[in-house]
Amino acid sequence: MKNKITIALAGNANVGKSVIFNQLTGLHQHIGNWPGKTVERAEGTLHHGGYTIDVIDLPGIYSLSTFSMEELVSREYIAKEKPDVVINVIDATTLERNLFFTLQLLELERPMVIALNQMDLVKKSGISIDIERLQKFLGVPVVPVIATQGTGVHELVDESIKLAKKGYKKPKKIKYGKEIENEIEKLVKSLGKIELGYPKRFIAIKLLEGDEEIKKMIESIDPKIVKVGEKSAEKIECMHGHARPTILACERYKVANDIVKECVVFETTKVTLSDRLHEITIHGIWGYLILISLVVLLFYLIFNFGNFFSDILINEFMGMTPAFEKIFGMGVASKLVWGVIEGLVAGITIILPYILPFYIILGLLEDSGYLSRVAFLMDNFMHKIGLHGKAFIPLMLGYGCNVPACLGCRIMETQRERLIAIFVTTLIPCAAVTTVILGLVGKYIGLTWALLLYVVDLMIVFILSRIAFKVLPGEPTELIMEMNPYRIPHFKTVAKQAWFRIKDFIYIAFPLIIACSFLIKVLDVTNLSESIESLMKPITVDWLGLPLFSGIALIAGIPRKELTLITLATHGGTTNFAAILAPVQMIVFSLVTMLYIPCIATIAALVKEIGWKKALFITVFEIVFAIFVGGIAFRLLTI
Amino acid sequence: MPEKSMSLIDLKEGQKGVIISVSGGYGVTQRLTDMGLTPGTEFEMLRKSRLCPVEISVRGCKLAIGCGVAAKILVKVKK
Numbered sequence: 001m002k003n004k005i006t007i008a009l010a011g012n013a014n015v016g017k018s019v020i021f022n023q024l025t026g027l028h029q030h031i032g033n034w035p036g037k038t039v040e041r042a043e044g045t046l047h048h049g050g051y052t053i054d055v056i057d058l059p060g061i062y063s064l065s066t067f068s069m070e071e072l073v074s075r076e077y078i079a080k081e082k083p084d085v086v087i088n089v090i091d092a093t094t095l096e097r098n099l100f101f102t103l104q105l106l107e108l109e110r111p112m113v114i115a116l117n118q119m120d121l122v123k124k125s126g127i128s129i130d131i132e133r134l135q136k137f138l139g140v141p142v143v144p145v146i147a148t149q150g151t152g153v154h155e156l157v158d159e160s161i162k163l164a165k166k167g168y169k170k171p172k173k174i175k176y177g178k179e180i181e182n183e184i185e186k187l188v189k190s191l192g193k194i195e196l197g198y199p200k201r202f203i204a205i206k207l208l209e210g211d212e213e214i215k216k217m218i219e220s221i222d223p224k225i226v227k228v229g230e231k232s233a234e235k236i237e238c239m240h241g242h243a244r245p246t247i248l249a250c251e252r253y254k255v256a257n258d259i260v261k262e263c264v265v266f267e268t269t270k271v272t273l274s275d276r277l278h279e280i281t282i283h284g285i286w287g288y289l290i291l292i293s294l295v296v297l298l299f300y301l302i303f304n305f306g307n308f309f310s311d312i313l314i315n316e317f318m319g320m321t322p323a324f325e326k327i328f329g330m331g332v333a334s335k336l337v338w339g340v341i342e343g344l345v346a347g348i349t350i351i352l353p354y355i356l357p358f359y360i361i362l363g364l365l366e367d368s369g370y371l372s373r374v375a376f377l378m379d380n381f382m383h384k385i386g387l388h389g390k391a392f393i394p395l396m397l398g399y400g401c402n403v404p405a406c407l408g409c410r411i412m413e414t415q416r417e418r419l420i421a422i423f424v425t426t427l428i429p430c431a432a433v434t435t436v437i438l439g440l441v442g443k444y445i446g447l448t449w450a451l452l453l454y455v456v457d458l459m460i461v462f463i464l465s466r467i468a469f470k471v472l473p474g475e476p477t478e479l480i481m482e483m484n485p486y487r488i489p490h491f492k493t494v495a496k497q498a499w500f501r502i503k504d505f506i507y508i509a510f511p512l513i514i515a516c517s518f519l520i521k522v523l524d525v526t527n528l529s530e531s532i533e534s535l536m537k538p539i540t541v542d543w544l545g546l547p548l549f550s551g552i553a554l555i556a557g558i559p560r561k562e563l564t565l566i567t568l569a570t571h572g573g574t575t576n577f578a579a580i581l582a583p584v585q586m587i588v589f590s591l592v593t594m595l596y597i598p599c600i601a602t603i604a605a606l607v608k609e610i611g612w613k614k615a616l617f618i619t620v621f622e623i624v625f626a627i628f629v630g631g632i633a634f635r636l637l638t639i
Numbered sequence: 640m641p642e643k644s645m646s647l648i649d650l651k652e653g654q655k656g657v658i659i660s661v662s663g664g665y666g667v668t669q670r671l672t673d674m675g676l677t678p679g680t681e682f683e684m685l686r687k688s689r690l691c692p693v694e695i696s697v698r699g700c701k702l703a704i705g706c707g708v709a710a711k712i713l714v715k716v717k718k
Contacts, residue, residue, distance in 0.1 A: 062670075062673045062674060063669070063670075063673035065669050065673065067666055067669055067670050067673070093699070094698070094699050094700050095699075096675070096698045096699060097674070097675050097698050097699070097700050100673070100675065210665070242660060242678055243660075243661075243668060245665065245668050245669040245672060246660075246661065246668060246672050246677060246678065249669075249672035249673060249677050250672070250677040250678060250679070253675060253677050253680070253698075278701070282686065282694070284688050284690075372703070375703070376692060376694070376703045379690075379691055379692045379703070379705060380690040380691050380692075383691070383705075388705060389692070389703075389705075475664055475666060475667075477666070477667070477670075478667075478704075478705030478706075478707045478708045479692050479703055479704065479705035479708075480667075480670050480671060480674060480702070480703075480704055480705070480708060481702065481703045481704075482674065482700055482701070482702055482703075483694070483700075483701040483702070483703055484700075484701075
């Protein structure tokens with residue numbers, strides 16, 4: 001008997017899957033990516049009844065088609081890796097829609113347990129569910145669960161172990177309409193001995209649906225079968241009078257609807273607090289007012305907290321300087337080591353005070369259900385830049401810090417949209433850039449000019465995202481989004497998730513930040529900075545009209561953009577910038593700083609999300625673009 | 640006589656309707672039917688304003704649908 005079991009958690013988005021995952025695995029988890037894909041893979045282990053259980057949290061999806069990467073990853077995992085048990089988490093308050101997915105999971109023919117979650121809300125909203133009956137219909141164990149309280153989680157594991165112990169048994173087949181079953185049978189027969197890892201019935205159904213992935217796979221083995229499938233599909237298309245993907249969806253929903261009719265009684269329809277909150281937060285006037293106040297509050301809180309905390313960290317660190325010099329002396333080697341430490345500190349003072357809180361708050365808002373209302377409110381506006389409502393959230397975060405914004409772009413469904421959203425967020429001036437703009441333009445020229453820079457940036461975002469929208473291949477997707485009822489977010493799950501997600505990012509970001517900081521120190525120590533300044537002269541002085549020493553300031557800004565300002569002061573020899581820069585130079589310098597390169601932490605986030613090549617492309621493009629725009633601005637302003 | 644069909648977007652707030660068909664690309668059709676908008680399904684128009692998207696209630700869920708997609712969903716009004 002083996003005492004190692006693998007369990008996969010599958011289910012719709014926002015059904016409490018991650019809460020169950022956290023209840024199961026505690027701190028033994030790892031959040032990373034599926035190999036070669038930017039789809040999140042959360043994995044954890046637990047020990048229960050003498051078993052070591054590996055738990056995989058599959059992404060939240062609505063179907064096993066190939067609409068998104070997440071769906072493809074999930075079905076490939078279940079079919080090919082064959083987890084011992086699949087726990088299908090479903091939201092008991094929207095049983096019908098959830099069962100639609102359950103039926104598809106059953107087609108993958110793995111042993112399955114159903115976690116009927118949110119049983120507390122079921123009672124509150126006046127619904128009663130006959131669990132025994134539901135079990136009979138589906139042919140798999142159904143466990144009532146209240147994930148947030150931990151109720152039923154133990155039973156889930158017990159049931160899973162029981163199933164795994166029994167050894168593999170094909171679950172009950174859910175039958176669809178007769179004409180369709182006939183065609184499925186025919187196709188299963190024609191598949192003969194072909195082995196793709198997927199169950200034959202599943203392949204047959206997917207052929208009828210016209211699934212591109214499956215078609216491609218079969219085509220390479222026996223193109224005849226694809227033709228048989230086409231014929232069958234045409235036949236039922238004719239009979240039903242609807243397009244291919246619709247027919248099987250219809251059938252499944254019919255089965256789901258029948259089950260709900262048999263097992264669920266809707267006693268009363270009560271107006272819940274969630275309904276009222278929904279009404280207000282989505283309202284044409286109140287909704288926007290609430291959104292604006294929340295955004296202001298969010299930024300206010302995070303900046304105050306961030307500044308406070310970051311100052312403490314930096315002070316602590318600066319306090320170490322004399323001690324450090326005592327030990328290592330003031331030589332070249334000491335300076336280089338100091339560079340490494342500075343990089344480390346730069347990383348810590350970005351991640352702990354800013355990125356982590358941003359991430360936690362984003363997680364809380366998402367978990368509560370508010371983000372989908374924000375997407376609803378901002379959809380119209382976001383369409384103007386070629387994206388849909390969901391993209392507003394990362395864009396807004398971008399004003400705080402580009403890193404969580406980039407990582408937050410995962411809420412976009414398709415790769416194409418993710419890429420556009422990520423590209424756009426790197427152009428948003430983050431808090432550090434705001435420091436530069438306010439510290440230079442705001443202080444010495446006036447707030448109007450500072451604001452004007454933001455307007456120019458918005459225009460650039462608008463134009464560039466329109467271009468990206470046109471240039472990138474693929475079908476643009478519009479908003480099709482479920483708005484789940486509001487619920488109280490589960491803080492522990494959110495905080496843990498935020499931490500484990502950031503951990504993965506730290507591995508990429510820290511070496512980069514440290515290396516960068518070290519290199520800048522090397523430039524400093526070897527007196528190379530002067531030669532670099534003169535190397536950059538054609539760009540900085542001739543094209544941008546900036547003073548010579550601004551070159552090194554721009555390079556210093558790569559690890560953290562506010563360092564441009566500090567370096568400007570140290571190399572210019574004064575903090576009174578009016579003495580070393582003309583107003584036009586200040587504007588050009590701020591403009592270039594705003595656009596020229598995503599900071600090193602953002603580049604790390606880009607690498608994590610879209611890979612080296614695209615990250616490099618965006619970085620190079622933005623450097624060239626910033627120089628171009630800066631030069632134009634210089635010429636326009638000096639006419 | 641067949642009932643008059645119209646686009647989902649033409650329904651007024653509070654009106655109920657039945658889905659006749661969904662047109663558009665393979666992906667969009669798949670997505671909409673996955674979310675429960677299959678032919679014959681009843682729904683209610685919950686919210687519609689000058690600004691998109693629209694909000695409908697279908698199979699016990701609330702869905703937000705962008706106008707471009709909503710325009711491609713053919714429905715009839717349920718009396």
